[in-house]
Ligand code: SF4
């Protein structure tokens with residue numbers, strides 16, 4: 001039971017973090033970051 | 049003894065199923081290859097962003113956000129939510145670098161495997177803990193300098209300023225550097241020395257770590273996952289108490305030890321509480337469930 005309590009605690013923390021992320025539009029932000037990382041991945045090795 | 053359940057057959061079937069699921073997940077994470085754009089999907093797996101990927105591994109995104117001085121709410125939420133419910137489930141069923149290690153394991157199945165002692169397992173795990181801690185501290189340090197506008201300090205760290213661990217991680221080498229080399233030079237140029245030497249010292253360091261990882265995995269099943277992967281370290285801590293887990297029905301168990309023999313993570317299952325395997329290493333791969341001749345191993349939730 002003690003382990004389940006820890007799991008529920010971690011789950012609640014995850015939900016709280018997700019709620020703050022949604023309310024601060026962090027999903028849009030990470031989509032921008034991900035697009036930008038893809039571009040920089042392509043540019044990582046210079047074409048000789 | 050009556051091994052009426054043919055444990056080996058069950059195990060082969062399960063491993064085939066798992067490999068199939070891993071392949072499907074790998075394709076789903078690399079949809080950009082099929083010209084489908086980036087998504088905001090963030091998963092607790094060791095998948096760095098490559099030119100093909102349409103999702104992001106939580107630990108790589110976590111570093112990126114820290115170095116940009118953004119509080120990484122989404123990667124942390126992903127760790128906590130998946131870790132609390134499923135534990136390291138994604139390690140067995142979805143992680144592309146896990147799949148790579150499994151394939152290496154199948155290909156090298158004729159080589160005798162080593163099973164390190166519990167003490168060795170624990171002490172080598174400290175290297176992974178160090179990698180995780182150092183990456184997070186360094187990323188935060190960069191983030192603070194970015195926030196304070198200390199560009200000179202930030203630029204001094206050169207390639208390490210975006211995603212520090214991605215520079216050295218073998219999964220980043222496999223999924224980012226190798227496709228890039230082919231994309232950049234084409235297969236016919238791959239081995240031409242003149243072009244190869246344009247790549248700096250970091251490239252050779254990455255190659256060295258990558259080869260080291262391959263050697264470890266050939267001799268110790270899922271060796272990278274056991275000790276060095278930061279996602280495994282974080283998810284393992286949460287997975288110890290996850291709701292999903294594997295339990296052992298002691299009234300059925302005859303202590304034959306088959307489950308321990310097949311466990312890819314080398315877990316001493318019989319020394320864990322029967323209620324649930326409480327190991328940081330358990331990936332819920334279900335090999336032990338498939339192999340148990342007495343049907344004593346069970347999937348448990350809650
Ligand atoms: S521990 Fe292994 S399977 Fe899990 S995320 Fe890391 S590399 Fe992937």
Ligand code: SF4
Pocket residue numbers: 296300301302303304305306307308318339340341342343344345
């Ligand atoms: S759980 Fe099953 S495989 Fe493991 S020792 Fe008991 S009977 Fe054998």
Ligand code: SF4
Pocket residue numbers: 294307310311312313314315317325329330331332333334335336337
């Ligand atoms: S204990 Fe069972 S489910 Fe967990 S890693 Fe080992 S074989 Fe897989």
